[in-house]
Amino acid sequence: YRHLSYTNGTVENVIKMWHSQQSVWNLMEQNPKGVHYARVALLRSDVVYLTELDIYETKTRKQLDYNNSVAVIPMFARYPVNDRMIYGPYDAARIWASERFSRMDSHAAHLRNLSMRGEGIHSERFLHWTLFPAIRQAGIELQEKEDLCFLRVRSDHSVRLSDCGKLHVTRNNHEAVEDLLQRKCVQNWTHSYKRLVQLDCPPTRAVDPFFSARNQTSWHEGCDPTLPRHLKRPPKHKRTRKILFWRPPEPPPPTRPPCTDNHKSLLVMEMAAKNQSNQTKVAHK
Numbered sequence: 214y215r216h217l218s219y220t221n222g223t224v225e226n227v228i229k230m231w232h233s234q235q236s237v238w239n240l241m242e243q244n245p246k247g248v249h250y251a252r253v254a255l256l257r258s259d260v261v262y263l264t265e266l267d268i269y270e271t272k273t274r275k276q277l278d279y280n281n282s283v284a285v286i287p288m289f290a291r292y293p294v295n296d297r298m299i300y301g302p303y304d305a306a307r308i309w310a311s312e313r314f315s316r317m318d319s320h321a322a323h324l325r326n327l328s329m330r331g332e333g334i335h336s337e338r339f340l341h342w343t344l345f346p347a348i349r350q351a352g353i354e355l356q357e358k359e360d361l362c363f364l365r366v367r368s369d370h371s372v373r374l375s376d377c378g379k380l381h382v383t384r385n386n387h388e389a390v391e392d393l394l395q396r397k398c399v400q401n402w403t404h405s406y407k408r409l410v411q412l413d414c415p416p417t418r419a420v421d422p423f424f425s426a427r428n429q430t431s432w433h434e435g436c437d438p439t440l441p442r443h444l445k446r447p448p449k450h451k452r453t454r455k456i457l458f459w460r461p462p463e464p465p466p467p468t469r470p471p472c473t474d475n476h477k478s479l480l481v482m483e484m485a486a487k488n489q490s491n492q493t494k495v496a497h498k
Contacts, residue, residue: 254300
């Protein structure tokens with residue numbers, strides 16, 4: 214908690230991350246078929262992978278770990294090591310994913326001896342001082358792989374282009390992200406000292422078809438004659454006039470059949486009768 218870049222929110226996010234990693238491991242262990250995996254990769258799903266990934270490959274390209282004795286982590290984002298993924302033997306992945314909380318007391322005692330109180334929740338240092346030594350003690354070699362690159366993707370549709378370091382921040386990476394996402398991305402320098410490069414990749418927006426029809430719309434038995442038959446008006450409590458992302462039309466509910474030509478004819482007749490009634494009232498006045 215004493216690290217300059219950490220806030221209360223950062224500490225909470227680290228705890229949530231550790232809990233998610235342990236939950237994923239427990240879920241794998243509880244598979245109904247009782248399958249035991251000799252080699253495991255723990256990967257993030259909120260990233261864009263720009264390089265090939267072979268979980269049997271060591272730090273040297275095309276050199277495979279035939280003895281299943283090497284665990285691999287990325288070489289970028291080292292603070293002082295990378296904590297964003299690992300692959301290797303079962304025991305290495307088990308220590309990495311499921312022994313963080315159980316080793317916290319020994320980690321805190323180690324930091325106390327180093328006069329570094331307040332650094333216990335720093336994720337990368339926790340790996341460097343506690344988990345990685347445990348992996349090595351299990352007889353597993355730990356290697357950092359340089360030609361491994363993936364970029365974090367945020368909920369605001371931005372991609373952290375500089376995640377892999379200066380060697381990987383290239384125009385080719387920019388084009389690769391656009392090709393994978395099938396959309397245009399704009400480079401954005403997010404910090405004043407211009408170290409963190411971000412790609413803004415907003416999705417293609419479209420006006421919600423429910424509100425693109427003319428303002429004066431008459432409804433009959435839950436359908437709108439001004440819209441295609443496969444587009445249904447949403448329920449009142451869900452109706453909104455802000456621009457929404459495009460979504461595929463939902464199948465019509467059984468109690469609200471799609472509009473038919475008979476419905477349209479009845480609607481025209483009702484509108485004509487109403488207009489005639491209004492004209493009659495005006496004539497009487």
